[in-house]
Each structure stands twice: as C-alpha cells, then as structure tokens.
Amino acid sequence: MQQQPLPSLVERSPSMTGAEIAESLIPPRQFEQATLENYEPDPDYPSQARAVEKVRAFAAGWQAPRGLFSRRPPETKPGLYLDGGFGVGKTHLLAALWKLAPGRTYFGTFIEYTALVGALGYAPTLKLLSGASFVAIDEFELDDPGDTMMMTRLLGELASGGTRMAATSNTPPNALGEGRFAAVDFLREIQGLSDQFDIVKIDGLDYRHRDVESHAVALDPAGYATAIAEAAGQGAVTADPFDAILKHLATVHPSRYVKLVEGLVAVGIEGVKVLHDQTDALRFVALVDRLYDEQVRVIASGVPLDRVFGDEMLAGGYRKKYLRAISRLIALTSPEPL
Ligand SMILES: Nc1ncnc2c1ncn2[C@@H]1O[C@H](COP(=O)(O)OP(=O)(O)OP(=O)(O)O)[C@@H](O)[C@H]1O
Ligand SMILES: [Mg+2]
Numbered sequence: 019m020q021q022q023p024l025p026s027l028v029e030r031s032p033s034m035t036g037a038e039i040a041e042s043l044i045p046p047r048q049f050e051q052a053t054l055e056n057y058e059p060d061p062d063y064p065s066q067a068r069a070v071e072k073v074r075a076f077a078a079g080w081q082a083p084r085g086l087f088s089r090r091p092p093e094t095k096p097g098l099y100l101d102g103g104f105g106v107g108k109t110h111l112l113a114a115l116w117k118l119a120p121g122r123t124y125f126g127t128f129i130e131y132t133a134l135v136g137a138l139g140y141a142p143t144l145k146l147l148s149g150a151s152f153v154a155i156d157e158f159e160l161d162d163p164g165d166t167m168m169m170t171r172l173l174g175e176l177a178s179g180g181t182r183m184a185a186t187s188n189t190p191p192n193a194l195g196e197g198r199f200a201a202v203d204f205l206r207e208i209q210g211l212s213d214q215f216d217i218v219k220i221d222g223l224d225y226r227h228r229d230v231e232s233h234a235v236a237l238d239p240a241g242y243a244t245a246i247a248e249a250a251g252q253g254a255v256t257a258d259p260f261d262a263i264l265k266h267l268a269t270v271h272p273s274r275y276v277k278l279v280e281g282l283v284a285v286g287i288e289g290v291k292v293l294h295d296q297t298d299a300l301r302f303v304a305l306v307d308r309l310y311d312e313q314v315r316v317i318a319s320g321v322p323l324d325r326v327f328g329d330e331m332l333a334g335g336y337r338k339k340y341l342r343a344i345s346r347l348i349a350l351t352s353p354e355p356l
Contacts, residue, residue: 024246024250024255024256024257024286025254025255025256025257026256026257026258026262027256027258027263027266027278027279027285028258028262028263028265028266030256030277030278031269031270032270032274032277032278032280033274033277034133034137034273034274034277035137036134036137036138036142036143039130039133039134039137039273040134040138040146042126042130042276043124043125043126043130043134044124044125045109045112045113045116045125045154046311046312047311047312047313048109048310048311048312048313049109049110049113050113052109052110052111052113052114052117053114053117054070054073054074054111054114054115054118057070057107057110057111057114060222060223062222063220063221063222063223065102065219065220065221065222066106066107066220066221066222068218069100069111069218069219069220070111072098072216072218073098073100073111073114073115073218075094076094076098076115076182076184076216077115077118077119079094079182080118080119080120080151080182094216095213095214095215095216096177096181096182096183096214097173097177097182097183097184097185097211097214097215097216098115098183098184098185098215098216098218099184099185099186099187099201099204099205099215099216099217099218100112100184100185100186100218100220101186101187101200101201101204101217101218101219101220102219102220102221102222103221103222103224104224104341104342104345105223105224105225105226105342105345106220106221106222106223106224106225107220107222107225108156108186108220109156109186111220112125112154112156112184112185112186113125113154115152115154115184116152116154119151119152119182120151121150121151121152122149122150122151123150123151123152123153123154124147124150124152124153124154125154125156126154126155126156127155127156127157127307128155128156128157128158128159128165128169128187129157129159129272129273129304130273130276131143131155131169131172132159132165132168132169132273133271133273133274134146135168135172136273140168140172143172144172144175144176147172147176147181148175148176148179148181149179149180149181150176150181151181151182152181152182152183152184153173153176153181153182153183154183154184154185155169155173155183155184155185155186156185156186157186157187157307158185158186158187158204159187160187160200160203160204160207163207166207166208170207170208170209170210170211173208173211173214174210174211174214177211177214185204185215187200187203187204201217201219205217224345226345226346226348226349232348232352233322233324233348234318234322234323234324234325234344234347234348234351235318235322235351235352235353236290236318236319236320236321236322236323236351237317237318237319238319239319241319242286242288242317242318242319245284245286245317246284246286246317249283249284249286249315249317252283252284253281253282253283253284254281254282254283255282255283255284255285255286255317256282256284256285256286257285257286257288257317258286258287258288259288259289260287260288260289260290260291260320261289261291263287263305264298264301264302267298267301267302267304267305268297268298268301272301272304275304275305275307275308276308276311276312278305278308279305279308279309279312279314280312282312282314283314283315284314284315284316284317285309285314285315285316285317286317286318287316287317287318287319287320287323288318288319288320289319289320290318290319290320290321290322290323290326291320291321291326292321292325292326292327292328293326293327293328293331294328294330294331296331296334296336299326299327299328299331299336299340300336300339302326302343303336303339303340303343306343306346306347306350307343307346309346309350310346310349310350314350315350315351316347316350316351317351318351323344323347323348323351324344324347324348326344326347327340327343327344
C-alpha cells in the first residue's frame with residue numbers, strides 16, 4: 019500500500035465569519051468538564067478554597083430571591099476578576115462560573131472578542147452581546163491600548179444593560195517585577211470600569227506540574243516519525259518543519275489559529291530552533307494557546323520546546339507570556355494523556 023503524504027498545517031488557511039466567531043464563544047474543549055466541584059483547592063494555598071467560595075457567591079447572585087422575608091445576598095459588583103500565576107486554575111474557575119450562569123452567555127478569549135468586533139463592527143457586536151446574563155473574557159490583553167479601550171467600552175455598555183462579567187488577564191509588557199499578580203495592571207488599564215470588578219486572588223503552584231519537575235519532550239528523527247505514525251492512527255495529524263510553520267503563522271490572523279488546529283489530535287513540529295525574533299515568538303505563543311485550549315498533542319524534534327524562547331526574550335517585557343507558553347508546551351509534549 020502506498021503511504022499517503024501527511025497533511026500539513028501550512029496548507030490550512032482558515033477564514034471565519036462574524037457568525038462563526040459568535041458561535042464559537044463557549045469554553046474550549048479542555049474546560050468542558052470544569053466545575054467548582056472538581057476544582058481541588060491546594061491546602062497549602064488557602065486562597066484557592068477562598069476563590070471557590072467567592073465564585074460560588076458571585077454565581078448565587080443569579081438565584082431568584084426566595085421569598086419576601088428571605089435575606090438578600092450582599093450586593094456584589096457586576097464583575098469578577100480572577101488573578102494569579104500560571105496554571106492555578108483561573109480558566110477552570112471561569113468556565114465553571116460560565117456554566118452556572120442562566121440564559122444567554124458567552125465565553126471567549128479577549129482575542130476572540132476583538133476578532134468579533136473586527137468581523138462585525140462595534141455596534142453590531144454590542145447588539146449581539148446585549149442582554150446576555152454573563153460574558154466571560156479569558157486572557158484580557160493589556161498590550162494594546164486601543165484594543166483595551168475598545169473592550170472596556172464594550173463591557174461598560176454591557177454592564178449598564180445588566181450583563182455580569184468575569185475576566186482573567188495577561189500582564190502588559192514591561193510590567194514591574196515578575197507580574198505574578200496582574201490585578202493592579204488590569205484595574206489601571208480598564209480605568210473607568212475598575213470599580214465594577216471584585217478581585218479574587220489565587221496563588222499556588224502550576225497545577226500542570228504539581229507533581230513533577232518536568233521538561234518538554236523532544237524526539238530524535240526516528241522517534242518523531244514513530245510518534246507521528248502512532249498519532250495518525252488516532253485521528254488527524256499534521257507534520258511540518260518548524261520554519262514553515264512560523265512562516266505560515268505570519269499569513270493567518272491569530273484570531274483564526276483556532277481554526278488552524280481544529281479537529282487535530284496532534285501537530286508535528288520538526289526541527290525546532292531557538293527563536294530570536296519577537297514577532298515570531300509571539301505568534302508561536304498564540305498558536306500554543308490554541309493547541310492547549312483544544313488539547314492537541316505536540317510531537318516535536320530539535321531543540322526541546324521549553325527552550326524555544328531565546329534568553330533575550332525571557333529577559334524582555336513579554337517574559338510572563340513566554341513562561342506560560344513553556345508551561346503549556348511541557349504539558350502538550352508529554353506522552354501522558356492530556
Ligand atoms: N485546583 C485544581 N483542581 C483541579 N484541576 C485544576 C486545578 N487547577 C488547575 N486545574 C486544571 O489544570 C489545568 C490548568 O488550569 P488552568 O488552565 O485553569 O490554569 P490558568 O490559571 O488559567 O493557567 P494559565 O496561566 O495557563 O492561563 C486545567 O486542566 C485545569 O482544569
Ligand atoms: Mg488560563
């Protein structure tokens with residue numbers, strides 16, 4: 019039997035209409051099962067158990083008043099901001115909260131909402147989202163003042179119509195210190211909307227590696243070929259040289275990377291090299307985020323992916339983004355079930 023050539027990631031050139039983006043505003047596959055009950059607070063970090071309680075209290079705001087004389091829940095703000103380091107379960111809790119919201123709800127990353135505004139325009143987006151009971155914004159980007167201002171305005175208008183919301187964020191470039199907690203930056207960037215958000219701080223270890231000190235798996239050429247063939251037995255797999263992937267990423271808008279990886283069980287990346295170009299590195303981070311959300315395994319050869327970002331990148335303003343991508347790459351290259 020003649021062997022079929024493997025499909026290639028770089029041959030996928032997705033486009034998405036506004037309607038398709040709106041339809042995709044639900045939690046990614048990785049968080050389909052996330053609930054408050056299956057979030058296991060780490061006893062060493064009491065803020066985790068407190069965070070669950072705060073999320074539960076926020077959700078209680080949706081319950082109808084029980085009777086004339088029942089005590090009303092204390093007034094809560096319309097917004098909740100989940101703040102913490104990598105892998106402490108912010109997105110897990112956000113998805114769990116989304117599930118508790120009644121009626122029409124939306125869940126997306128900041129990039130997805132800006133892509134929606136880009137595709138539909140501001141006013142139609144506002145009209146579409148208006149009247150929702152809950153809007154979740156994961157990974158609020160603080161890097162681009164224009165986008166931040168636009169989202170702040172959108173959320174302000176939604177909140178005045180009675181929509182409640184919750185968010186998580188990245189840190190802006192060159193934030194002071196390690197930026198373990200981003201709330202200060204978030205509140206500063208959203209200015210007029212800051213008094214609408216209650217802050218929930220969650221500290222702790224990266225849940226993805228609570229047990230082991232891990233590294234990203236890099237295979238030799240033979241191991242790479244075997245792993246790709248094995249994965250191809252389980253579903254759709256692509257295989258491409260690292261350089262070709264970077265080149266292709268430059269031609270696709272990051273909001274559409276989600277379509278690029280849709281339906282794949284694994285992505286092969288051959289001949290990983292250390293990145294020294296920041297634009298390439300940030301695009302690669304955006305791809306890693308979508309792979310992680312969709313739980314697409316990464317099979318790689320060359321430099322181990324936990325060392326893909328050059329030292330000068332890790333020392334620069336986007337350090338936190340790179341560190342988180344490394345944490346995700348360690349999980350995605352692990353041969354253990356994701
Ligand atoms: N305390 C916990 N109990 C159970 N599962 C958890 C817990 N914390 C995290 N997880 C799981 O670990 C994974 C990573 O968590 P999650 O992605 O929610 O973290 P995060 O804080 O959003 O990280 P990131 O900074 O990468 O966005 C998810 O699969 C999540 O369901
Ligand atoms: Mg997250």
